[in-house]
Amino acid sequence: MRLDNMLLAEGVAGPEKGGGSAAAAAAAAAAGSPTDNSIEHSDYRAKLSQIRQIYHTELEKYEQACNEFTTHVMNLLREQSRTRPISPKEIERMVSIIHRKFSSIQMQLKQSTCEAVMILRSRFLDARRKRRNFSKQATEILNEYFYSHLSNPYPSEEAKEELAKKCSITVSQVSNWFGNKRIRYKKNIGKFQEEANLYAAKTAVTAAHAAAAAVQNSQTNSPTTPNSGGYPAPCYQSDGRIQ
DNA sequence: AGGTATGATTAGGA
DNA sequence: TCCTAATCATACCT
Numbered sequence: 437m438r439l440d441n442m443l444l445a446e447g448v449a450g451p452e453k454g455g456g457s458a459a460a461a462a463a464a465a466a467a468g469s470p471t472d473n474s475i476e477h478s479d480y481r482a483k484l485s486q487i488r489q490i491y492h493t494e495l496e497k498y499e500q501a502c503n504e505f506t507t508h509v510m511n512l513l514r515e516q517s518r519t520r521p522i523s524p525k526e527i528e529r530m531v532s533i534i535h536r537k538f539s540s541i542q543m544q545l546k547q548s549t550c551e552a553v554m555i556l557r558s559r560f561l562d563a564r565r566k567r568r569n570f571s572k573q574a575t576e577i578l579n580e581y582f583y584s585h586l587s588n589p590y591p592s593e594e595a596k597e598e599l600a601k602k603c604s605i606t607v608s609q610v611s612n613w614f615g616n617k618r619i620r621y622k623k624n625i626g627k628f629q630e631e632a633n634l635y636a637a638k639t640a641v642t643a644a645h646a647a648a649a650a651v652q653n654s655q656t657n658s659p660t661t662p663n664s665g666g667y668p669a670p671c672y673q674s675d676g677r678i679q
Numbered sequence: 680a681g682g683t684a685t686g687a688t689t690a691g692g693a
Numbered sequence: 694t695c696c697t698a699a700t701c702a703t704a705c706c707t
Contacts, residue, residue, distance in 0.1 A: 567686045567703045590696090611695085612687060619698065620685090 483556055491549040495542060502538040506531055570613075574603035578613050582621075583635035589618055 509530055513522055570578075581599060582589050591599060596610045603610070621628050 569685065569704060609686080613685090615696075615698095616686070618696090623698095 484553065487549060487552050487556065491545065494545055498538060498542055498545065502534065505538075506534050509534060570603065570605060570609075574605060577602050578610070578617070579631065579635050580639065582614070582617055583632050584639045586632070589614060589621075 510527070513527055513530065516522060569575075578599060581591065581595070585591070591610070591614060593607075596607050596614075600607045600610045605613075
């Protein structure tokens with residue numbers, strides 16, 4: 437189960453000394469999964485390490501308090517030993533009672549830390565689920581690519597990465613967007629006609645500019661602009677994919 | 680408030 | 694593994 441692994445990896449479940457190395461291992465493990473949502477994910481990790489830090493400082497505090505209390509009790513016993521005989525067994529018993537008490541407190545701390553991690557985790561997953569529209573700029577870039585590659589709107593992995601970078605979204609978001617776009621375009625081409633014309637015109641203008649520059653450079657006047665003049669009518673393969 | 684747009688998720692296919 | 698198609702859940706618009 438992934439959740440258990442996460443909890444164990446975070447070093448929360450293991451209060452042993454050497455938590456530093458456990459934390460480092462956890463950080464390395466977390467960094468080792470270059471999945472989506474890097475921004476939110478880093479935020480999540482920051483909060484997680486905050487929780488972990490709190491846990492460790494609290495643990496230290498408890499330990500210190502335990503030691504202080506133990507020496508305090510020992511001093512009291514020593515004082516009492518002047519008036520009545522105190523066996524080593526009794527001292528041992530007292531110490532073990534104190535330790536037991538404090539370890540139960542530590543257990544509580546551990547439990548509440550685990551709870552905090554769980555809450556954080558579920559919030560993180562919820563946040564991922566929540567939808568946020570992409571920026572107008574990002575949509576523009578994606579649409580530009582889509583309509584200028586209408587005959588084959590399937591960006592390669594590299595193209596997806598490039599688009600993701602330009603739009604400051606993740607590659608999987610780019611894939612989602614193209615998946616949605618292809619299907620929705622196909623379902624209702626009429627509805628998207630205006631948009632298609634808009635973007636085709638836009639790319640035609642930029643292509644014209646490029647062509648003009650090329651003309652100026654080479655003095656030839658046969659610009660081979662892609663998609664110039666018309667908007668490619670989509671056709672479909674037998675398997676339903678946009679060709 | 681209700682309808683639409685849109686990003687994410689899921690199931691199933693090649 | 695990447696795709697389509699359907700669907701969900703929420704944002705956004707009127």
